[in-house]
Amino acid sequence: MTVKVEVGAGGVPHNKVMIYGLVGSFIFLYLTYLNTYLQAPYLAFFGGLAAVAALVWGADTIKHLCSYGLGTGVPSAGMIALGSGVLAALFGATTGVLTPIVTIILAAIIGAITGLLANHVVRMDIPAMVSSLTELAIVGAITVLGLATMACGTFEFLGMITGTFTFLGFTVQTYGMSVIGGGVIAVIFMLGAIAIQHAFNACLGPGEKQDRTLMLAAECGFLSMITVAIISFAFIETYAALLAFLVSVIGWIYTYKRYIDLSKRDAYAWLDAKPIIEPKGGA
Amino acid sequence: MTALGAPKQAGGFQPPTAMGIVLSVVLIIVALALSFLLVQTAGLVALIGIIIGGVLIGFGVHFVPVGGAPAAMGQSPGIATGVAMLAAGAGLAGLFAGAWAAPLGLAIAAASGAIGGGLLMAITCTMVNVIYVFGMGIPAASGKVAKDPITGDTFPEYKSQGTEGHGLPFISWVGGVIGGALGGLGGTLIYLELLGIYQAQLPVILGATVEQIAPVAVSLAGIFAIGMFLVNAVLAAYNITGTIEGPHDPKFKRFPRAIIAAAAASAVAGVIALGLFQLLGVF
Amino acid sequence: MEEIIFGIGITALAGALAAVAGAAEDTESDIGSQGDPNSQVQLAPQMGYVHRIFNKAIAGEPPAYGLWVALGAGLAWAFMAMQINPILAIVLGSALAVFVQGVYATTAYLGRTASLSKFEQPVYIDILKSMTTVTMAHAFVAIFATVTVCHLMNGALGHPFPLPLLGLVWGIALGAAGSATGNPFYGKERQYQNQAFGAGVPIAASGNIVRYAEAGQRNSIDNGFFSAKLGGPASGICFGLIVFFELWRTVVFEPVAAGWGAIIVGVVVILIFAIIDRYIEVWARKTFGPYTTPEEASS
Numbered sequence: 039m040t041v042k043v044e045v046g047a048g049g050v051p052h053n054k055v056m057i058y059g060l061v062g063s064f065i066f067l068y069l070t071y072l073n074t075y076l077q078a079p080y081l082a083f084f085g086g087l088a089a090v091a092a093l094v095w096g097a098d099t100i101k102h103l104c105s106y107g108l109g110t111g112v113p114s115a116g117m118i119a120l121g122s123g124v125l126a127a128l129f130g131a132t133t134g135v136l137t138p139i140v141t142i143i144l145a146a147i148i149g150a151i152t153g154l155l156a157n158h159v160v161r162m163d164i165p166a167m168v169s170s171l172t173e174l175a176i177v178g179a180i181t182v183l184g185l186a187t188m189a190c191g192t193f194e195f196l197g198m199i200t201g202t203f204t205f206l207g208f209t210v211q212t213y214g215m216s217v218i219g220g221g222v223i224a225v226i227f228m229l230g231a232i233a234i235q236h237a238f239n240a241c242l243g244p245g246e247k248q249d250r251t252l253m254l255a256a257e258c259g260f261l262s263m264i265t266v267a268i269i270s271f272a273f274i275e276t277y278a279a280l281l282a283f284l285v286s287v288i289g290w291i292y293t294y295k296r297y298i299d300l301s302k303r304d305a306y307a308w309l310d311a312k313p314i315i316e317p318k319g320g321a
Numbered sequence: 322m323t324a325l326g327a328p329k330q331a332g333g334f335q336p337p338t339a340m341g342i343v344l345s346v347v348l349i350i351v352a353l354a355l356s357f358l359l360v361q362t363a364g365l366v367a368l369i370g371i372i373i374g375g376v377l378i379g380f381g382v383h384f385v386p387v388g389g390a391p392a393a394m395g396q397s398p399g400i401a402t403g404v405a406m407l408a409a410g411a412g413l414a415g416l417f418a419g420a421w422a423a424p425l426g427l428a429i430a431a432a433s434g435a436i437g438g439g440l441l442m443a444i445t446c447t448m449v450n451v452i453y454v455f456g457m458g459i460p461a462a463s464g465k466v467a468k469d470p471i472t473g474d475t476f477p478e479y480k481s482q483g484t485e486g487h488g489l490p491f492i493s494w495v496g497g498v499i500g501g502a503l504g505g506l507g508g509t510l511i512y513l514e515l516l517g518i519y520q521a522q523l524p525v526i527l528g529a530t531v532e533q534i535a536p537v538a539v540s541l542a543g544i545f546a547i548g549m550f551l552v553n554a555v556l557a558a559y560n561i562t563g564t565i566e567g568p569h570d571p572k573f574k575r576f577p578r579a580i581i582a583a584a585a586a587s588a589v590a591g592v593i594a595l596g597l598f599q600l601l602g603v604f
Numbered sequence: 605m606e607e608i609i610f611g612i613g614i615t616a617l618a619g620a621l622a623a624v625a626g627a628a629e630d631t632e633s634d635i636g637s638q639g640d641p642n643s644q645v646q647l648a649p650q651m652g653y654v655h656r657i658f659n660k661a662i663a664g665e666p667p668a669y670g671l672w673v674a675l676g677a678g679l680a681w682a683f684m685a686m687q688i689n690p691i692l693a694i695v696l697g698s699a700l701a702v703f704v705q706g707v708y709a710t711t712a713y714l715g716r717t718a719s720l721s722k723f724e725q726p727v728y729i730d731i732l733k734s735m736t737t738v739t740m741a742h743a744f745v746a747i748f749a750t751v752t753v754c755h756l757m758n759g760a761l762g763h764p765f766p767l768p769l770l771g772l773v774w775g776i777a778l779g780a781a782g783s784a785t786g787n788p789f790y791g792k793e794r795q796y797q798n799q800a801f802g803a804g805v806p807i808a809a810s811g812n813i814v815r816y817a818e819a820g821q822r823n824s825i826d827n828g829f830f831s832a833k834l835g836g837p838a839s840g841i842c843f844g845l846i847v848f849f850e851l852w853r854t855v856v857f858e859p860v861a862a863g864w865g866a867i868i869v870g871v872v873v874i875l876i877f878a879i880i881d882r883y884i885e886v887w888a889r890k891t892f893g894p895y896t897t898p899e900e901a902s903s
Contacts (some may be wrong), residue, residue: 108559108562108563110403110404110405110555110558110559110562110563111403111563111664112663113403113406113663113664113667114403114405114406114555114558114559115555116663116667117405117406117409117551117554117555117667118551118552118555118556120548120551121547121548121549121550121551121552121555122548122552122590124544124545124548125545125548125549125590125593125594126593128541128544128545128597129593129594129596129597129600132597132598132600132601133600133603133604134602134603134604135604136604140600144593147589148589148590148593151348151585151586151589152552152556152586154341154344155341155344155345155556155581155582155585155586156556156559156582157341158337158338158340158341158344159337159338159341159342159344159345159578159581159582159585160337160556160559160560160578160579160582161335161336161337161338161578162559163335195601196601199537201685203685204687212533213527213529213533213534213536213537214536214766215685216536216537218537218540218541218544219536219537219540219766220536220540220681220685220766220767220768221540221543221544221678221681221765221766221767221768221769221770222678222681222682222768223540223544223768224540224543224544224547224674224678224766224768224769224771224772225674225675225677225678225679225768225771225772227544227547227548227674227772228667228670228671228674228675228772228775229671229675231667231670231671232662232663232667232668232671232708235663236662236663236708236711236712237715239661239662239663239712240661240662240711240712240714240715240716241715241716241718241719242716242719243646243716243719243720244719244720244722244723245718245719245720245721245722246719250715250718251715254711254715257707257711258708258711261704261707261708265675265678265679265700265701265704268679268682268700269678269679269682271682271686272681272682272683272685272686294707294711297711297714298714300718301714301715301717301718301727302727304718304719304721305714305717305718305721305726305727306720306721306722306723306724306725306726306727307726307727308726308727308729309726309727309728309729309730310728310729310730311728311730312726312728313656313820313821314654314655314656314815314821315654315724315726316654317652317654317723317724318724389640390640390641390642390643390644391807392640392787392788393639393640393641393643393787393788393790393791393792394641394644394788394791394792394795394796394804394805394810395788395791395792395803395804395805396804396805396806396807396810400784401639401640401783401784401787401788401791402639402640402664402665402666402780402783402784402787403664403666406664406666406667406776406779406780407666407780407784409666409776409780410666410776410777410779410780410781411777411780413772413773413776413777414773414774414777414846414850416773417763417765417770417773417774417850418850418854420763420764420765421763421764421854422854422858422863422866423764425858425862425863426863429862429863429864429867432864432867433854433863433866433867433870436853436866436867436870436871436874437850437870439870439874440846440849440850440853440870440873440874441777441780441781441846441850443873443874443877443878443881444781444842444845444846444849444877445780445781445784445785445842445846446784446881447877447880447881447884448781448784448785448838448839448841448842448845449784449785449788450881450884450885450888451785451838451884452785452786452788452789452834452835452838453788453888454884454885454887454888455834455884456788456789456793456834456835456838457788457789457792457793457801457802458801458802458892459792459802459803459804459888459892460885460888460889460892461885461888472882474885474889478894478895479889479892479894479895480895481802481803481804481806481895482803482806482895483804483805483806483807483808483809484803484804484805484806484807485807486804487804488888490885491881491882491885494878494881495878498874498878535764536766539764539765539766540765540766540769543765543769544769547772547773
């Protein structure tokens with residue numbers, strides 16, 4: 039006995055969400071590049087905002103894909119998205135100033151290929167498969183790139199693999215104390231993989247509303263930003279990390295409150311310590 | 322994993338489309354040619370290793386007996402969790418063991434990876450039966466076949482009314498161990514091939530010793546191995562629409578589709594991972 | 605020799621910690637109805653059975669624990685990089701990871717329940733207030749123990765993976781072991797306590813979960829008490845054995861026969877588990893006997 043996936047109708051059209059997500063995250067990623075001209079990476083938090091914009095878009099895409107019923111649950115879509123995304127993001131990061139462009143193009147190629155394989159070899163035969171997996175791979179790649187940028191202040195590969203270590207008062211350069219060398223990339227991977235699918239997975243049902251789902255996606259993004267901001271204290275200047283932390287906490291509190299309000303709006307009733315009320319139709 | 326949606330293709334077995342096969346073959350050939358151009362013979366050998374690893378993962382998922390949500394109610398046989406994630410649990414435990422044994426050479430590391438995955442599945446499947454028998458008083462009964470191909474036990478008279486069977490028959494136990502071992506072997510192969518390439522390239526690019534770059538090489542190879550594992554496992558999970566009883570299940574016959582898809586997906590992902598440093602410093 | 609004795613000590617400690625982690629993980633997920641039994645909590649209101657059970661749908665257990673443990677490990681790693689003492693770093697990292705877990709739990713309950721408004725399932729806000737903290741407490745035990753196991757593997761036994769990557773690997777393994785072992789016990793024996801013991805739940809009964817307790821209405825903390833009796837400890841044994849054997853065979857037998865010793869021992873352990881499993885299966889067939897009901901629902 040399986041639960042049918044039902045989604046609410048209406049709301050902002052998917053293409054509009056996609057364009058906002060893509061353009062927004064693209065601009066945010068390039069804003070972090072301005073760090074090069076500052077003495078400290080104060081703009082690192084824009085990487086996190088890029089991830090938030092991408093996650094909102096990704097939640098909407100997952101909603102479209104999973105309304106077809108994949109047979110394996112919503113979370114697997116997040117896993118395949120981040121699995122292809124992490125490759126594209128790290129390859130893209132090696133291309134210097136072109137990073138965001140190369141990342142998006144490469145992710146689109148990988149996503150399209152997995153989509154075609156899923157439809158034509160594995161025979162899922164789902165019309166939205168190719169476009170959805172393409173979008174999801176881009177979302178996954180931007181999320182990884184954005185959060186990694188937020189952690190170390192730059193989207194360039196050498197910045198991601200070099201860190202500093204203070205030993206007896208001397209500052210030593212080392213590859214172990216870096217975003218990639220220290221394995222922080224694994225944390226970012228999982229943060230993205232859960233955040234991308236949670237919004238739709240948590241809100242699915244006949245009463246699903248787009249604004250509530252997307253608000254939850256933004257909430258997941260800001261929550262992920264908080265943790266990445268805490269990790270970034272190990273890599274970047276304290277004030278830059280503090281700024282990133284404040285931005286994430288403010289964003290998270292706002293979206294969490296809005297999400298609770300929207301849940302209150304959509305709930306059948308909002309009760310505190312009340313017994314079960316049997317439905318009028320009878321059990 | 323939450324069970325969602327009904328299996329779309331429970332009936333017949335649709336072979337891959339001509340376009341799917343042509344696309345896969347072209348992708349594999351292009352990827353092999355690119356790997357030879359970029360990293361010469363070492364790259365070609367490594368990519369073949371990665372493709373074999375990916376195919377083993379895709380094939381291994383078909384052995385893992387997973388019943389999804391109904392299994393948790395004793396309504397269908399198998400382990401009560403998501404197939405991609407259970408395979409990932411076993412495969413990553415194998416990767417852990419394989420990476421630990423990496424300094425001892427390819428043969429021992431690969432064997433260790435296989436044992437690591439098989440061991441996790443052996444213990445998990447045994448404990449699943451312990452719970453079914455001693456916690457719930459339910460003997461194992463397959464729903465898809467009348468007789469266990471290994472032990473010759475008959476099932477119909479042990480199946481409780483109104484269910485599709487329950488528990489974990491011995492054939493499913495064996496399938497689980499084989500699946501875990503194949504997954505661990507595949508994941509370890511991908512990891513070892515990537516690690517070898519990175520350990521050869523990184524010291525030259527960064528002008529550092531092998532020991533200094535070890536954290537970066539290990540983390541990159543590890544996260545890419547996990548990413549490729551998840552992509553292949555999810556594609557294979559799509560192939561069996563989420564649930565399977567093990568090697569005796571009729572759905573098992575669908576495995577050629579997953580093998581083609583896994584080979585093509587791993588070839589594309591592999592060539593990107595192998596060529597990671599080709600554009601470093603160009604822009 | 606001393607190195608091996610040290611290694612065995614670490615292995616035993618890691619196995620014991622893993623057992624604690626597994627038990628806490630399963631109890632936590634059952635209190636929240638996470639994983640596969642979640643489908644029934646979700647289904648019940650659609651069948652007309654409005655309930656007061658926590659519906660915490662955060663992916664499956666393996667990916668969710670993959671995140672919590674990787675996050676705890678990553679934060680602990682970052683604190684250690686800031687020169688904070690490892691024990692304090694692991695505690696702080698796990699505490700922050702549990703904060704994330706708690707937030708995800710509340711949003712999952714609100715989202716799923718609000719989307720069921722069509723079936724007149726209200727949001728019981730007191731469930732969030734009283735049960736989120738209980739799941740967070742159990743999750744803290746599970747995350748802290750697993751991150752400590754990962755730190756021992758990396759720091760004391762010299763595994764090449766950095767701490768967060770180990771957290772990801774063992775978090776997913778923890779979720780896989782816990783959900784595989786613990787889910788049926790909660791799903792069948794607790795949610796469907798009203799169905800016959802010793803048989804699967806008939807598909808026709810789906811959704812008719814038990815909603816009333818000995819006194820008053822059942823809530824998820826009652827389910828925690830129940831899981832802690834068998835499902836939780838069994839998951840703990842499962843994960844503890846996995847971690848113990850994985851480390852033990854490598855630490856003790858890797859020096860034998862140029863590394864092949866560890867592999868041979870691994871094969872032997874797998875064969876021993878095969879014998880145990882077969883024994884249990886045959887015992888069940890003999891003891892419970894064939895059901896006398898005629899066969900009709902074969903598919």
